[in-house]
Amino acid sequence: MRSFLKLALLVALTLSTFGCAHNYYNIPQETLEKKVKTVGVASLFTDADSDLRHPDKSSLVALIQTFNAKNEKELIARLRSTGTFYSVRPVDGDPGRLFSTLLQNRERREDAGVTYNKYFYKKDEVRRLAAENNLDALLLVVVNGITRTEKVYANNLLSYLETDYNFLALSAELVDRDGEIIWEYPNFKKSLPLSYPMLLSLQYPDFDEAAANLSDKVDVKFKTIAGITRALAKTETSVSNGPPVSSLYADRFDDMISLMKKYQPLFGGKKETAPAAAPTGALEPANPAVPAPANPAPAAPAPQAAPAPQEVPQAPAVQEAPAPVPQGIQEPAVRSEEIMPETPAK
Numbered sequence: 001m002r003s004f005l006k007l008a009l010l011v012a013l014t015l016s017t018f019g020c021a022h023n024y025y026n027i028p029q030e031t032l033e034k035k036v037k038t039v040g041v042a043s044l045f046t047d048a049d050s051d052l053r054h055p056d057k058s059s060l061v062a063l064i065q066t067f068n069a070k071n072e073k074e075l076i077a078r079l080r081s082t083g084t085f086y087s088v089r090p091v092d093g094d095p096g097r098l099f100s101t102l103l104q105n106r107e108r109r110e111d112a113g114v115t116y117n118k119y120f121y122k123k124d125e126v127r128r129l130a131a132e133n134n135l136d137a138l139l140l141v142v143v144n145g146i147t148r149t150e151k152v153y154a155n156n157l158l159s160y161l162e163t164d165y166n167f168l169a170l171s172a173e174l175v176d177r178d179g180e181i182i183w184e185y186p187n188f189k190k191s192l193p194l195s196y197p198m199l200l201s202l203q204y205p206d207f208d209e210a211a212a213n214l215s216d217k218v219d220v221k222f223k224t225i226a227g228i229t230r231a232l233a234k235t236e237t238s239v240s241n242g243p244p245v246s247s248l249y250a251d252r253f254d255d256m257i258s259l260m261k262k263y264q265p266l267f268g269g270k271k272e273t274a275p276a277a278a279p280t281g282a283l284e285p286a287n288p289a290v291p292a293p294a295n296p297a298p299a300a301p302a303p304q305a306a307p308a309p310q311e312v313p314q315a316p317a318v319q320e321a322p323a324p325v326p327q328g329i330q331e332p333a334v335r336s337e338e339i340m341p342e343t344p345a346k
Contacts, residue, residue, distance in 0.1 A: 022263035024189040037086040040135040043095035044068035045142040052145030053166045059225045071249040077240035114196045115148040123179030130177040141172040154207040161205040161218045167198040170252045187259045
């Protein structure tokens with residue numbers, strides 16, 4: 001029994017410890033709440049100089065810019081819906097010009113098994129932009145190209161090709177007024193194994209062509225601009241009842257924003273009061289359930305009480321009323337007949 005109690009205590013302590021480990025920011029949550037209340041979201045940037053290997057690169061860059069403009073408001077709406085920050089608002093300005101003004105350099109990184117592009121911004125320009133817009137922090141999101149090794153299966157799932165593929169990816173950083181990074185995506189505060197989903201694959205292995213030619217060699221081909229357009233154009237409902245949002249963008253926005261929410265401790269937080277109310281609410285229906293059967297219970301004796309009028313036959317003591325014999329015995333006879341139908345009527 002003691003060993004069981006020790007184990008339970010150990011589990012509780014472990015859960016309470018790791019319950020506070022869901023802070024995906026580079027600063028404590030208390031500092032975040034005091035320091036960052038108003039966040040400005042810049043227009044989605046397009047890094048045309050990143051690893052975009054598509055043969056029609058210019059058309060691809062123009063396409064990305066178009067879809068960025070269509071979907072950037074959805075990012076603001078979804079971030080607002082979390083309630084993480086007091087105010088979330090857009091930062092006006094041409095995205096291309098703003099990106100070139102802010103960008104200091106880009107690095108291709110491989111951290112914790114994740115390949116991504118990390119962006120560094122000029123602190124002086126960040127301070128200027130934050131001051132002009134009266135912001136505590138800036139969210140800067142870049143759509144960029146990156147090549148990494150992936151294992152892609154054929155439709156029949158019987159064969160696959162593991163090689164390098166070119167992708168569209170999203171990199172994001174939340175920087176404070178001084179240009180310091182306080183949150184980033186991909187995020188390395190997550191529990192292992194880390195994941196970094198891509199926005200869209202620009203290439204595919206042509207298993208059908210290899211099968212048609214009875215060849216073991218599978219060629220990797222680029223998707224057409226028309227095909228990429230159709231993929232990005234698939235939409236779903238906006239959270240703000242605005243224009244439909246690209247499903248591919250929405251998936252990445254949701255992944256990002258899930259890592260920007262404030263963590264809730266397992267013990268001692270506001271979350272704990274809600275479950276405490278749940279049991280009381282659960283007991284309330286239980287109480288009415290008890291009276292419900294209780295009501296029929298007295299109803300059962302009630303009909304048994306009805307036979308109690310059988311005591312009325314004892315009430316023939318009323319026949320003592322015939323004591324006034326002078327009025328004749330016929331009257332009590334008639335009254336007894338009147339009484340007899342009353343008892344069966346019950």
